[in-house]
Amino acid sequence: MKKPNILFIMTDQQRWDSLGCYGNSVIETVNLDWLASEGVVFENAYTSCPSCVPARASIMTGMHPWNTGILGMGKGQGPMGGGFQHTLPGELSNAGYHTQGIGKMHFHPQRLLNGFHRTLLDESGREEAPGFVSDYRQWFNRNKTGDYDIVDHGIDWNSWMARPYHAPEFLHPTNWTVNQSIEALKTRDPSKPFFLMTSFARPHSPYDALPFYFDLYLNKSLPEPDVGDWAGIHDVPEDAAKPNAWRGVRSQEEIRRARAGYYGSIHHIDLQIGRLLFYLEKIGELENTLIIFTSDHGDMLGDHNLWRKTYAYEGSAHIPMIVRLPKSLGKPSCKRIDAPVLLQDIMPTILEAVGAEIPETVDGVSLLGLIRGEKTERSYIHGEHSTCYSEEQEMQYLTDGKWKYIWFPRIGTEQLFNLTNGRDETINFVDSKDYSQELQKWRARLVAELSTRDSGLTEGDRLVNQSGKPYLISPKYRERLDTCEN
Incomplete structure (x- = not known):
């Protein structure tokens, strides 16, 4: 064919x-x-x-x-x-x-x-x-x-x-x-x-x-x-x-x-x-x-x-x-x-x-x-971005197209958006008692996603604030550069 x-x-x-x-x-x-x-x-x-x-x-x-x-x-x-x-x-x-x-x-x-x-x-x-x-x-x-x-x-x-x-x-x-x-x-x-x-x-x-x-x-x-x-x-x-x-x-x-x-x-x-x-x-x-x-x-x-x-x-x-x-x-x-x-x-x-x-x-x-x-x-x-314009914008996020959870590691804050009611993300539900279980579910998912890295982003079942810590760098970056140089 x-x-x-x-x-x-x-x-x-x-x-x-x-x-x-x-x-x-x-x-x-x-x-x-x-x-x-x-x-x-x-x-x-x-x-x-x-x-x-x-x-x-x-x-x-x-x-x-x-x-x-x-x-x-x-x-x-x-x-x-x-x-x-x-x-x-x-x-x-x-x-x-x-x-x-x-x-x-x-x-x-x-x-x-x-x-x-x-x-x-x-x-x-x-x-x-x-x-x-x-x-x-x-x-x-x-x-x-x-x-x-x-x-x-x-x-x-x-x-x-x-x-x-x-x-x-x-x-x-x-x-x-x-x-x-x-x-x-x-x-x-x-x-x-x-x-x-x-x-x-x-x-x-x-x-x-x-x-x-x-x-x-x-x-x-x-x-x-x-x-x-x-x-x-x-x-x-x-x-x-x-x-x-x-x-x-x-x-x-x-x-x-x-x-x-x-x-x-x-x-x-x-x-x-x-x-x-x-x-x-x-x-x-x-x-x-x-x-x-x-x-x-x-x-x-x-x-x-x-x-x-x-x-x-x-x-x-x-x-x-x-x-x-x-x-x-x-x-x-x-x-x-x-x-x-x-x-x-x-x-x-x-x-x-x-x-x-x-x-x-x-x-x-x-x-x-x-x-x-x-x-x-x-x-x-799962998505992420390291520090670029400002430390406060470094982020990790998860979404299924219906909900979106965002964590800002360097300032330790979170956002939770319900996308089924519209994609405008105008209301942050992170402090809403009605969505506390939803928040816990997404937070646990991010902990599970990041815990395999051994990069200091998690400790046990919690996310770890990165304020004042060195910038996150994947070991894969150095490995690839070493491959190129050799």
């Missing part, structure tokens, strides 16, 4: 509720909604470490963050280098696939292949090695129509500020990523099935949607931020004043512009994804291609007076995930699945779909069983 091709489409920093198929009635995502109508929507997909590098490490390896050794992007954490025994593109290369990655990879060093045969990079503003210039920036400089650079509009890569894109549409990185993806399909090895990872650098800030999309959403009625009864702790004017603020209250007009730029960027991405799907259809490969769409993490967009990512809250940790099967794998038994799933499930899903062996290092679980209508043994998922 002919092996299916694989198209893995990934956005950067796209929250779960920013697609029509997830119930957003404002945003226009026709192509992804079409993909969802022919595939499966995972309603409770989460990132187990909600920032770029650790999330992508889990995608590339199928491993939990503790086992990749990358627990965030803050203190004690290094970049996503090599040294992984097994990677998704590496296993597919070994299985006879022609593997290409286009767009944002976030590897270190940046030209590291991590198992791909070839990459073409848009690394946004990152130039981590002397002399490194991304493929996108090189192309931009060759084709620009004036004396300007990729972000001369003045908005930084992690800012809450927004404005329309400053250069002609054809120069936008979203267009470049799809143009290069189509070219990769045209020039692939025709004797092999392909694995193409199309990885967009947006809607991650800067919120610089093209003028057409920016104006379209600025004139629409956009959802207001969710602000919990507990969120006053993040109303800190001195933090909010920073152009790259991670927390703080900005004006309604500023928040509206941020959301217009963000929504507009997603609409733009959706139309470009349509071009890629139509090209697959044109060359007769659409029905023989497994297509997976997801994002590495979300974006708070002012929810609970927070910006950016790294948090356990829905805007940051809950992500979209759509799977469309090739014809050879038959039709799914379920169109919408509410079982909790993770980014590290993508690697075993793809490997099972192509008949390749799943390495023992993989922690994730193939999603094909759920798609076939089978039950899963997983009743909840």
Whole structure:
């Protein structure tokens, strides 16, 4: 039987509720909604470490963050280098696939292949090695129509500020990523099935949607931020004043512009994804291609007076995930699945779909069983993030899509949210007597999850406050570095 091709489409920093198929009635995502109508929507997909590098490490390896050794992007954490025994593109290369990655990879060093045969990079503003210039920036400089650079509009890569894109549409990185993806399909090895990872650098800030999309959403009625009864702790004017603020209250007009730029960027991405799907259809490969769409993490967009990512809250940790099967794998038994799933499930899903062996290092679980209508043994998922913007935001969390429990190790506080009454997380039930048993259940689950690490996070049946203690570092990180150096 002919092996299916694989198209893995990934956005950067796209929250779960920013697609029509997830119930957003404002945003226009026709192509992804079409993909969802022919595939499966995972309603409770989460990132187990909600920032770029650790999330992508889990995608590339199928491993939990503790086992990749990358627990965030803050203190004690290094970049996503090599040294992984097994990677998704590496296993597919070994299985006879022609593997290409286009767009944002976030590897270190940046030209590291991590198992791909070839990459073409848009690394946004990152130039981590002397002399490194991304493929996108090189192309931009060759084709620009004036004396300007990729972000001369003045908005930084992690800012809450927004404005329309400053250069002609054809120069936008979203267009470049799809143009290069189509070219990769045209020039692939025709004797092999392909694995193409199309990885967009947006809607991650800067919120610089093209003028057409920016104006379209600025004139629409956009959802207001969710602000919990507990969120006053993040109303800190001195933090909010920073152009790259991670927390703080900005004006309604500023928040509206941020959301217009963000929504507009997603609409733009959706139309470009349509071009890629139509090209697959044109060359007769659409029905023989497994297509997976997801994002590495979300974006708070002012929810609970927070910006950016790294948090356990829905805007940051809950992500979209759509799977469309090739014809050879038959039709799914379920169109919408509410079982909790993770980014590290993508690697075993793809490997099972192509008949390749799943390495023992993989922690994730193939999603094909759920798609076939089978039950899963997983009743909840675990996520975490080390210190990044502030010590108080280091967190551990658990959720089953109905409840969410969050523990902040460095300040010793907890939150408990009932998600069945809405995803806004505006009421913290941790002090409610009516939910004391629920709280105890989730706390015990986290103790059980962390007790196997022997990292000082637990003692007996209790969680241990980490205030003043050294930053948490997984021993797996050092082990992998030693492997690389040897």
